[in-house]
Amino acid sequence: MKGLGARHIALALLAFLLVWAAVVATKVPPSEAVRSFIDGSMGGPAAWRQTFREMTPLVVTGLAVFLALRAGLFNIGADGQLTMGAAAACHFALAFPGPTGLWLGSLAAMAAGAAWALPAGLIKAYRGGHEVISTIMLNNVAGFLTVWLAAGPMRDMKQQSPTTRLLDKGSFLPNLVEGGPFRLSLALLIGILGVAILAFWLKRTVAGYELSATGANPSAAETAGVNVRAVTIKAMMASGAIAGLAGAFLVQAFEHRFYANFSPGYGFDGLGVALLSGGSPWGLVPSAFLFAVLSSGTSSIQLTGVPKGLNGILLGLLIMVFASVRYRRSRTVGD
Amino acid sequence: MHGVSQTFGSVRALQEVDFVASSRAIHALVGENGAGKTTLMRILYGGLQPDSAEITIDGSPVHFRTSAEAIRAGIGMVSQHYSIISELTCLENLMLGAEPSWALNKAAAERRASELARQMGYSFEWKAPAADLSPAGKQKLEILKLLWRKAKIMILDEPTAMLSPGDSDALFASLKQLAEQGATVIVVTHRLPEVVEHCETVTVLRAGKLVASKAVRDTNLMELAELIVGHSVATSSYEALERRETLFRATGLTVKGYRGDDAVKAADLEIAEGEVVGLAGVDGNGQRELFQAIVGRAKVKAGSISFAGSDWTKRPPSERLADGLRLIPEDRHAEGVIDDWSLTENAALGLQRRHGFARGPLIDQKGRWAAAQHIADRFRTKHGGLNAPMKSLSGGNQQRFVAARALESETRFIIAFQPTRGLDIDGTALVYGAIREECRKGACALIVSFDLDELIEQCDRIVAICNGSVVQPGSGLERDRAAIGRLMVGAT
Structure with missing residues (x-):
C-alpha cells in the first residue's frame, strides 16, 4: 500500500464525524461513551478477557474466509459451517466425556464444516452456480437444523431453554492463562498458529501457489495445468473445515454446551475480518483484534445508553475507508 | 505535440519528442516495443500527465487532465485491447459512456447508429450481443464508437494485430474514407508493409526519442526497418530437414466449438522432431479450438491426439505439460499471465x-x-525488477516474457498462438530464432498465425486451416504463398 494522501485522511475524518454524530444522536455525552468503550474493551483484566474471547472465533472464521477468498471463492457460509461444527463437537464431547471427546469433537467439527461447504463447492465447480447463493442457503438450512437438534435430540430436558447439558470438564479446551478475572484460551493460540501455517502454505508450497493462481485467474491457472475444479472443491471444503473448528472452539473453550441460534454471526464477521486483513494472512490477527475491541467496547457502551447497533456503523465505515484506500485504481505504467 | 517528455520511476519513456499530424491524412507511428508509442498517444488522449509537453490542436494550445476532456476536444482512441464488453449488445457498447441523454431512446439511437454504419459501409445487428462479433467486427464497432463521439482525431493502437489480411485492407479503406472526410487518423503499428501501402506520413520512435518523421513516399521498407531497429536485424537461416521421428500426431480430431457446431473437423496433423510447422488461416476457422484441444482444455469429440508415443486424448493439461508441452497463448491476460503477480511468480x-x-x-x-532472471534476460524484457507486477510491463515486453517462459525448461513441444503479437522486428527475430534453436535440439513447434508472410518466413512447412478442416499443400508447395493462400480461403 502506498502512502496515504490528503483524500484518505479526509475520508477517515468524515467517517469519524459520522460516528460522532451517531453518538451525539443518542444524547449520551460523547466523552462518557468513549470512556466506557475503552474501559469495556481494554480497561482491565476482565475487559481484556472479553476482547480475547471475541477475538478467538474471529481469527479462525477469518482464516476460513481468507483461504476461500484466495481461491476466488466468497464463502458467506462460514456461519452455517461454524454452527454445524459446534453441534458436531458438542455431540461427541457429550458422548465421550474426557479428552477423547475433545479430540473426536474437533475432528467431527471439521468434518461437519467441510461437509456443509461441499455442496457449494460442487455446485460451483461443476455447474458454475455462484457460491454466495448456495452458501447463504446452506446457512439457513444449518440454522434451522441445529435449532431442531438443540430443541429435540440433543436437548437437556432439565433446562428451560433449548440447550444441551454442560460438557464434562475433561472435554474443555484448556486455558493458557487462568488467574483471577483474566483468562486466555489455548484456542486463540491455535488460531494464530493456523494463520502462520496458512501464510507459509500459500507462499511456499506448490499447492498454495496453484490455489492462489486459481483465485487470481482461473483461465490462466487451467492453462498452466491446474485442476481448477479440484482446487475449487478442496478450497471450499478446507474453508468449511476451518469454520467448523471455530464452532468447536466456541463449544470447548467458552460455552461448554450447544444451544439454539448458537452463532451471533461470527461467520459473517469473519468475512469482514478477512476483507480487512489486506493481502497477507498475518493481517487477520490485528484485523480480528480490531473487530473484537469494537465488539466488546460497544457491548459495554450499551450500559451508557448507546445502542449496540453502533458496532455495525463502526465496522461498516471501517471497511469502506479501508477498501477505498486499498482498492483504489492503480496507475499503470505505459508502453 | 512538441517537446513531450515522460518518466516512469527511473525509466525515461519519452525524451523531448515532437509529433505533428495534419487532418485529411493517415499518419503512422512506428517503433520497437517500449519505444514510447503508446505512451505518446496516451498523453495526447489525456490518459497520462507528461512531465513536459506543449500540445496544440488547430493552432490553439490544449491541456487534457483526463481522457474525458480529450474526448470532448474531439480525440478518440482505440487501444490494442478492445474495450468492447461482450455481455452488452452492439448498440449498448456503441453508446456506453456517451449516451445522448440519461433516458435511453433506443430507437433513435439505433437510427443514428445505422446511419453511421451506413456511411462507413458496415452493417451491424444492433441488438445482438457483442460477444458474437469477430475481431474484425469488434474493430469496426470501435471505429463507430469514435464516430459516435464525433472524434476528429482518431488514434488506433495496433489496429490490425488481430485481423486477417483481408480485414486489414478493409480497415485501411475505412480509415482512408474517414481521412478524406476531414479526420486526422493516427495508426500505431509494427507492420511496416501497412505503413508503406496505406499511410501518408510516418514518425519513428526509438527508445523514447524521435528518430525520424517523414512522408511515406520519401522512404521505403528497408529504410524504415533500419530506423526502427537501429542495428541490423538478424535473419534466420533455413536448412532442409531430413525427415525424423514424428512426435506430435492428431488423427481425425474433431472438436466442438463455442456455438455447438464442430469447429475442428476430422483434422489430421503430424509434426516431426525438429520441425516448425505453421498453421495458416483466416481468424475464426477453428484455430482457437484446435489450440485448446492440444492444450487439453477443450473436449475432444472424436479422433485422438498423441505425443511421443503417449496418448494425450483424455489426459489433463498438467500431464501434457509434464511431457514437455509449452504454450504461448493467444490471449496473454486471460491465459498467459496473472497481471497482479510479480514477474517471479509469473x-x-x-x-x-x-x-x-x-x-x-x-x-x-x-x-x-x-529462472525468472533467465526468462527476463533471454529476450531482453524491459522491466522494473523481478518483484514488479506483470501489469507494469508494456504489452510487447509481457509477450517477450511469456515466449521466453515457454522455452525455459524441458521444452519438447511448443504451441504458439500469434507468438509475435505486439512484438517488433527485433523481438520477432529473437523469439523465432529461439524456437528454431529449441527444435534443433529435439523439440518441435506448431505456430498458429493470421500472418501468412510471417509463417512463410519462419516455418519449415505450412498447413492451412479453413472452416475447421486442416489441409496440407501439395508436395513442394509447403511454403508457397499462392498455394497456401488458396487453401486458406477454401479454393483449390
Missing part, C-alpha cells in the same frame, strides 16, 4: 511443478528466482 506459471521451480511439495525459491 515465471513459474505452467512450470510450477517442474524441476527448478519445485522441490517436492515446496516451491524452490532460489530456482524460481534464477
Whole structure:
C-alpha cells in the first residue's frame, strides 16, 4: 500500500464525524461513551478477557474466509459451517466425556464444516452456480437444523431453554492463562498458529501457489495445468473445515454446551475480518483484534445508553475507508 | 505535440519528442516495443500527465487532465485491447459512456447508429450481443464508437494485430474514407508493409526519442526497418530437414466449438522432431479450438491426439505439460499471465511443478528466482525488477516474457498462438530464432498465425486451416504463398 494522501485522511475524518454524530444522536455525552468503550474493551483484566474471547472465533472464521477468498471463492457460509461444527463437537464431547471427546469433537467439527461447504463447492465447480447463493442457503438450512437438534435430540430436558447439558470438564479446551478475572484460551493460540501455517502454505508450497493462481485467474491457472475444479472443491471444503473448528472452539473453550441460534454471526464477521486483513494472512490477527475491541467496547457502551447497533456503523465505515484506500485504481505504467 | 517528455520511476519513456499530424491524412507511428508509442498517444488522449509537453490542436494550445476532456476536444482512441464488453449488445457498447441523454431512446439511437454504419459501409445487428462479433467486427464497432463521439482525431493502437489480411485492407479503406472526410487518423503499428501501402506520413520512435518523421513516399521498407531497429536485424537461416521421428500426431480430431457446431473437423496433423510447422488461416476457422484441444482444455469429440508415443486424448493439461508441452497463448491476460503477480511468480506459471521451480511439495525459491532472471534476460524484457507486477510491463515486453517462459525448461513441444503479437522486428527475430534453436535440439513447434508472410518466413512447412478442416499443400508447395493462400480461403 502506498502512502496515504490528503483524500484518505479526509475520508477517515468524515467517517469519524459520522460516528460522532451517531453518538451525539443518542444524547449520551460523547466523552462518557468513549470512556466506557475503552474501559469495556481494554480497561482491565476482565475487559481484556472479553476482547480475547471475541477475538478467538474471529481469527479462525477469518482464516476460513481468507483461504476461500484466495481461491476466488466468497464463502458467506462460514456461519452455517461454524454452527454445524459446534453441534458436531458438542455431540461427541457429550458422548465421550474426557479428552477423547475433545479430540473426536474437533475432528467431527471439521468434518461437519467441510461437509456443509461441499455442496457449494460442487455446485460451483461443476455447474458454475455462484457460491454466495448456495452458501447463504446452506446457512439457513444449518440454522434451522441445529435449532431442531438443540430443541429435540440433543436437548437437556432439565433446562428451560433449548440447550444441551454442560460438557464434562475433561472435554474443555484448556486455558493458557487462568488467574483471577483474566483468562486466555489455548484456542486463540491455535488460531494464530493456523494463520502462520496458512501464510507459509500459500507462499511456499506448490499447492498454495496453484490455489492462489486459481483465485487470481482461473483461465490462466487451467492453462498452466491446474485442476481448477479440484482446487475449487478442496478450497471450499478446507474453508468449511476451518469454520467448523471455530464452532468447536466456541463449544470447548467458552460455552461448554450447544444451544439454539448458537452463532451471533461470527461467520459473517469473519468475512469482514478477512476483507480487512489486506493481502497477507498475518493481517487477520490485528484485523480480528480490531473487530473484537469494537465488539466488546460497544457491548459495554450499551450500559451508557448507546445502542449496540453502533458496532455495525463502526465496522461498516471501517471497511469502506479501508477498501477505498486499498482498492483504489492503480496507475499503470505505459508502453 | 512538441517537446513531450515522460518518466516512469527511473525509466525515461519519452525524451523531448515532437509529433505533428495534419487532418485529411493517415499518419503512422512506428517503433520497437517500449519505444514510447503508446505512451505518446496516451498523453495526447489525456490518459497520462507528461512531465513536459506543449500540445496544440488547430493552432490553439490544449491541456487534457483526463481522457474525458480529450474526448470532448474531439480525440478518440482505440487501444490494442478492445474495450468492447461482450455481455452488452452492439448498440449498448456503441453508446456506453456517451449516451445522448440519461433516458435511453433506443430507437433513435439505433437510427443514428445505422446511419453511421451506413456511411462507413458496415452493417451491424444492433441488438445482438457483442460477444458474437469477430475481431474484425469488434474493430469496426470501435471505429463507430469514435464516430459516435464525433472524434476528429482518431488514434488506433495496433489496429490490425488481430485481423486477417483481408480485414486489414478493409480497415485501411475505412480509415482512408474517414481521412478524406476531414479526420486526422493516427495508426500505431509494427507492420511496416501497412505503413508503406496505406499511410501518408510516418514518425519513428526509438527508445523514447524521435528518430525520424517523414512522408511515406520519401522512404521505403528497408529504410524504415533500419530506423526502427537501429542495428541490423538478424535473419534466420533455413536448412532442409531430413525427415525424423514424428512426435506430435492428431488423427481425425474433431472438436466442438463455442456455438455447438464442430469447429475442428476430422483434422489430421503430424509434426516431426525438429520441425516448425505453421498453421495458416483466416481468424475464426477453428484455430482457437484446435489450440485448446492440444492444450487439453477443450473436449475432444472424436479422433485422438498423441505425443511421443503417449496418448494425450483424455489426459489433463498438467500431464501434457509434464511431457514437455509449452504454450504461448493467444490471449496473454486471460491465459498467459496473472497481471497482479510479480514477474517471479509469473515465471513459474505452467512450470510450477517442474524441476527448478519445485522441490517436492515446496516451491524452490532460489530456482524460481534464477529462472525468472533467465526468462527476463533471454529476450531482453524491459522491466522494473523481478518483484514488479506483470501489469507494469508494456504489452510487447509481457509477450517477450511469456515466449521466453515457454522455452525455459524441458521444452519438447511448443504451441504458439500469434507468438509475435505486439512484438517488433527485433523481438520477432529473437523469439523465432529461439524456437528454431529449441527444435534443433529435439523439440518441435506448431505456430498458429493470421500472418501468412510471417509463417512463410519462419516455418519449415505450412498447413492451412479453413472452416475447421486442416489441409496440407501439395508436395513442394509447403511454403508457397499462392498455394497456401488458396487453401486458406477454401479454393483449390
